[in-house]
Amino acid sequence: MNDVFAHIAANQERYVKRLQALLQQPSVAAQNLGIQETAAHVVGLLEALGAQVQLIPTAGQPVVVGVIKGKTDKTLSFYNHYDVQPAEPLELWESDPWGGAIRDGRLYARGAADNKGDLVARINAVESYLAVHEALPCTLKFIVEGEEEVGSPHLEAFAEHHADLIHADGCIWEFGSKDLQNRPLVTLGLKGICYVELRLSCARSDLHSSWAAVVPNAAWRLTWALSTLKDPDERVRIAGFYDEVERPNAEDLEALEALGFDERGHKEQFGIENYVNALSDTPLLEKLYFEPTCTLCGFDSGYTGEGAKTVSPHEARAKLDFRLVPDQDPGRVVELLRKHLDLHGFVDVELSVLAAERAGRTPLDAPLGRVVMDTAKDIYDVSPVLVPIAPGSGPIYALCQRFGIPGVSTGCAYSGSQVHAPNENIRLKDFERGTQHIAAIVERFAQT
């Protein structure tokens, strides 16, 4: 590997410029901004690698698939996305979110960490590998979608129609960060998600609040409806919601123990005195990694400006996400939620589903996980950490789990990467190491 690593080091300046060029191309799926141009840009990068590239249309944004045959048919795929979060609020950025400025060894841009940095690190790793070796030791596939940041609404249908094309013996998932102690995180799956909007309309228009004595108020009704969903003890009260939830087994608990989760450090980071229910130790980690959630992401009704306005709101809207554990079906969660609202007298609350993904988990002892961990140990100064399942979500069920493809996540971000926030950035050192790591994974994977 040393000659590959030397090639990566020698070409790092050019590799960073390649990333900057991709970052300078905005690609916000939520705003339909620059998506086609960025897909074409990615096609160009993969073709330059010598990949067989297809730009495959979906009912939404196209998926770029690039295949590079190696010495064997054994196949490793890379799942990435070329779309990014909106850059707003723009005024909080210290440099242009589409600029890719470098300061203090960090590269700042929307998408630097999530997820263009990882995509380019993977491309760079393949280029350096091929510069030193006559061929790849196994076949590689790049699967780069354009709607991850809006919930990958068309990826499941895409995967179903192109099952042969995306088939692989393992998949390196899109992201990876470091924990507060700077240890690289290797993650074996993701929670699912069910994101819904609740809407309520009680009258024709907002009324002077003197009428609220007798006219139904949408803000109250939605408050009451929501308060039936989850209690202050954080227990979700929707009947049947926990039916498929399994407690972590002995190996899972061991994995949680091994996380070395920095409770105090995260408290400081979040500015909180206590976690919910004053949880600590294993119960805290069990809740974070192995329990489903019901989270109020937004609530909006009536007058929300400064000062007083005596108004009785006729409309109210809330956004809720449920993070789901394996075996929970988002469709069933929506059914249970609808039933719950009806049973509690809130038939007038309208429910619409904005995103739905099932969880996917890769076994703790999966060989691919070991490959990623072992190679990380060789490259990073500190030992990597194996995360049994990410508390976040992604289309891992649609792309991997349902086809029996093990998925493992690793990447170039760190705990200060400000993912989804202003001043998103990666450290250039992590970008180089992440590139090395991918090259090492490819070689080791081919040998297993």
Place this chain on the structure above:
Amino acid sequence: MNDVFAHIAANQERYVKRLQALLQQPSVAAQNLGIQETAAHVVGLLEALGAQVQLIPTAGQPVVVGVIKGKTDKTLSFYNHYDVQPAEPLELWESDPWGGAIRDGRLYARGAADNKGDLVARINAVESYLAVHEALPCTLKFIVEGEEEVGSPHLEAFAEHHADLIHADGCIWEFGSKDLQNRPLVTLGLKGICYVELRLSCARSDLHSSWAAVVPNAAWRLTWALSTLKDPDERVRIAGFYDEVERPNAEDLEALEALGFDERGHKEQFGIENYVNALSDTPLLEKLYFEPTCTLCGFDSGYTGEGAKTVSPHEARAKLDFRLVPDQDPGRVVELLRKHLDLHGFVDVELSVLAAERAGRTPLDAPLGRVVMDTAKDIYDVSPVLVPIAPGSGPIYALCQRFGIPGVSTGCAYSGSQVHAPNENIRLKDFERGTQHIAAIVERFAQT
């Protein structure tokens, strides 16, 4: 009175122009827009009437007081305000909110109904009375404040310091409308109000919602806190809240009966199928006029834009108003609310008071009420309705009740006046009749 009415009719074109000129002067206390200019404008109008005028500073906006001595010291005061609601949302106006356009016999402008129309009608009535008679039959006082639309925060202190100046034997309150059957409403007092803002901060910043499994969420905590305040049966659950609330007595119930409240018409107006608790008849009116309220005026937390954003909000804010009945003290309500929140584990909810006014009621058999009713009968085509107390609020306690001054409300608006809303307007016919009514009230009041 006929000669006075004739003078009003002959000068109506000029009187409407006088109102238009005042409406063309914006005066939004909430935005500190045009307040000084409008106060000076009102001073000019009252001086032209021959009043002794003072522009009295307060810790907020100045109060204009104009006194015109009459044949006796018996004194009737007019309470009005020269400030108006903000004109926003501007795009919903069919003509300039500061234009005073006339269409189909209606005058459109912010403040036309609330409350510049009434102020100018009263000025016009006095001018016409004095044009026909050598002097007023009693002494008149105009008290015109500039902060009514922001809760009259300095009027109580003003009244305390100038008790002699504002002393009167009766007060004609600022507003008055017609019901859905076009009957003029004569109102004998107002509910009080306590307007509070609840704020909660749970963490340093919004977090990716995957963390919501273990990090407190401000939107949930405020939802839970609010849901303890009032149940879906509309009963306020704050201990002690109803202590001072008295059921209406036999005369009150008779007055409610006499309202001829158009239940079906209001349902159609509001676009609702049912009133709260499916109330009807006397229980509906009792709730509207004689029970205090707890109204959620606004709720704001987290992501409220279109589509999905997986965020766990660190801040949440709600606005609540309590409409109070006589004997309920807004200060005590705030204390009870604080105690309630603490007892229910919401010590972290910050509470700030944005407005506080006690209720004030004038007895059903007060002579001033009879004067206003009897004169209304003479002037309007349909019989007036005596409203025992307005479900809305105003500084009637500070200015009248605490000094034992009976206050009765009547004015130029109608059920389509769009008070506080875009396209606020009055009918010119109501403006003229309202002017006649004031002249008749002055004469009849002097005789009682």
